Amino acid sequence: xxxxxxxxxxxxxxxxxxxxxxxxxxxxxxxxxxxxxxxxxxxxxxxxxxxxxxxxxxxxxxxxxxxxxxxxxxxxxxxxxxxxxxxxxxxxxxxxxxxxxxxxxxxxxxxxxxxxxxxxxxxxxxxxxxxxxxxxxxxxxxxxxxxxxxxxxxxxxxxxxxxxx
Numbered sequence: 001x002x003x004x005x006x007x008x009x010x011x012x013x014x015x016x017x018x019x020x021x022x023x024x025x026x027x028x029x030x031x032x033x034x035x036x037x038x039x040x041x042x043x044x045x046x047x048x049x050x051x052x053x054x055x056x057x058x059x060x061x062x063x064x065x066x067x068x069x070x071x072x073x074x075x076x077x078x079x080x081x082x083x084x085x086x087x088x089x090x091x092x093x094x095x096x097x098x099x100x101x102x103x104x105x106x107x108x109x110x111x112x113x114x115x116x117x118x119x120x121x122x123x124x125x126x127x128x129x130x131x132x133x134x135x136x137x138x139x140x141x142x143x144x145x146x147x148x149x150x151x152x153x154x155x156x157x158x159x160x161x162x163x164x165x
Contacts, residue, residue, distance in 0.1 A: 007044055014060045017128060018043075021061065024112055024124045025068035039067045054137045061130065062138040065121050072117060111160040115153055122149035123157070 011018070018039055026032040043063050050059050112123055125135045132150075136143045 003048065007047060010043065010047060010056065010060065011040065014057060017057065017061060018064050020128065021064040021068055021124060023109070024120060025072055027110075027113060035068065035071050038071065039064045042067050055134065058130070058134050058138045061125055061128070061134075062140075065124070065138065069117055069121070107161060108157075111157050114160065115156055119149050119153040119156060122146055123153040126150055 018036065022032050022035045022039060026035050043060065046059075046063050050056065054062070112120060112127075115123065121139055122135055125138055130138065132143050132146045135146045135150075139146070141149075
């Protein structure tokens with residue numbers, strides 16, 4: 001299989017994950033698009049070096065988080081209000097319920113963006129369904145460090161969200 005086909009398949013399979021990770025680092029849609037391009041380029045360059053020691057999803061998440069961290073640290077930018085890519089409303093849900101769910105989702109996303117980088121990385125991967133071992137592998141840390149980061153992130157989110165996390 002050619003490199004372009006492999007790259008396209010990886011983007012197809014993991015595009016949602018990449019988009020959500022980028023959104024956890026950048027609220028501004030135009031800057032988020034720039035970050036997505038940076039992630040895609042980094043993934044294109046790194047993909048030939050993937051040997052399968054970690055799962056492909058973990059490898060992709062690590063590349064995306066590394067670029068996201070570089071983006072945040074390089075820009076020295078405070079998170080600004082903005083929207084994540086919006087889900088289409090479920091026709092079976094009342095508009096008021098959908099609006100409330102969107103507001104709560106936006107509050108959670110803003111709270112996650114406000115976390116320190118190390119906590120944000122761990123909680124973003126946990127919300128994506130990564131196991132603690134996968135998070136440790138993606139971030140290059142030990143599993144017990146993941147446990148500590150997630151515990152601290154949960155506590156910080158509870159404080160930010162008024163005990164609703």
